[in-house]
Amino acid sequence: MRILIIDDTPNKMKNLEDAILEYSSDIAIVKRRSFQSGLKEIEDSHFDLILLDMSLPPYDITGEVEEEVVVKSGLNILIEMERQQINIDVVVITQFPSFGTGRDILTLDNIKEQMKQYKNYRKTIFYVQKETKWRIELINHIKLLKHHG
Numbered sequence: 001m002r003i004l005i006i007d008d009t010p011n012k013m014k015n016l017e018d019a020i021l022e023y024s025s026d027i028a029i030v031k032r033r034s035f036q037s038g039l040k041e042i043e044d045s046h047f048d049l050i051l052l053d054m055s056l057p058p059y060d061i062t063g064e065v066e067e068e069v070v071v072k073s074g075l076n077i078l079i080e081m082e083r084q085q086i087n088i089d090v091v092v093i094t095q096f097p098s099f100g101t102g103r104d105i106l107t108l109d110n111i112k113e114q115m116k117q118y119k120n121y122r123k124t125i126f127y128v129q130k131e132t133k134w135r136i137e138l139i140n141h142i143k144l145l146k147h148h149g
Contacts, residue, residue, distance in 0.1 A: 001146060002028045002046065004088075006038035006077065007053040012095060012127060016051055019135045023142060034060045035073040039080055042088065049145055050090045050120075051138075052077060054111065075111075078118040091141055092124040093134070 003020060007013045017029050030045070032038040035056045042050065056073035074092055081088070092115065094108070106114070108126060115121040123141065127134045 001026070001048045001142075002030065003049045003051060003142075004038070004041055004045075004047045005029060005031045005051045006033075006041075006056065006074075007031075007051070007093070008033045008056050009053070009095070012053075012093075012129070015129060016093065016138070019138055020142065023139045024146075027142075032060075034058060035076060036060070039077055042077070042081060042086060043084070047088050049142065050088055051093050052090050054092060054094045055096070072106075075114065078115065078121060081120050082118050086120070088120055089122050089145060090118075090120045091122050091138070093127050093138070094124065095127045095129075 001024075005013055005016055007016070013031055013033075017031070020027055020029060030041060030047070032041050033056075036059045038052075038056070052074045054072065054074035058073070074094075078090060081090070092111070094111075096108075108124065112124050115124065123137075125134050125137045125141075
């Protein structure tokens, strides 16, 4: 099994990887940190599952330059996958209960509803580092995928 993690938070990415490898050491994990590098990896390689953050910088961050994080980059990856007819299960993993500001704010429930229209979307997991619920949800989804793969 091959899993792609697209996330720009190093600690969260490491915790996701650790949780997966604790469950099964025979899973290959590829990590990308931006919309552009994540999409390129999806287009160039085969994966069984994508773990996707909602807010990503447009490009990989290099050096001291701070990239602006685009709030709905994860949604844009799903849209692009649909457009290119790429069929890979996607689980959104986010640590924020809402996105945007003011009138443009979207709650986690709004995001889940919006994502349902994309055939690759499977579920959203709310990540809270100190809790175990996200870990259990993630491993249960991987188990389900492995058995029905």
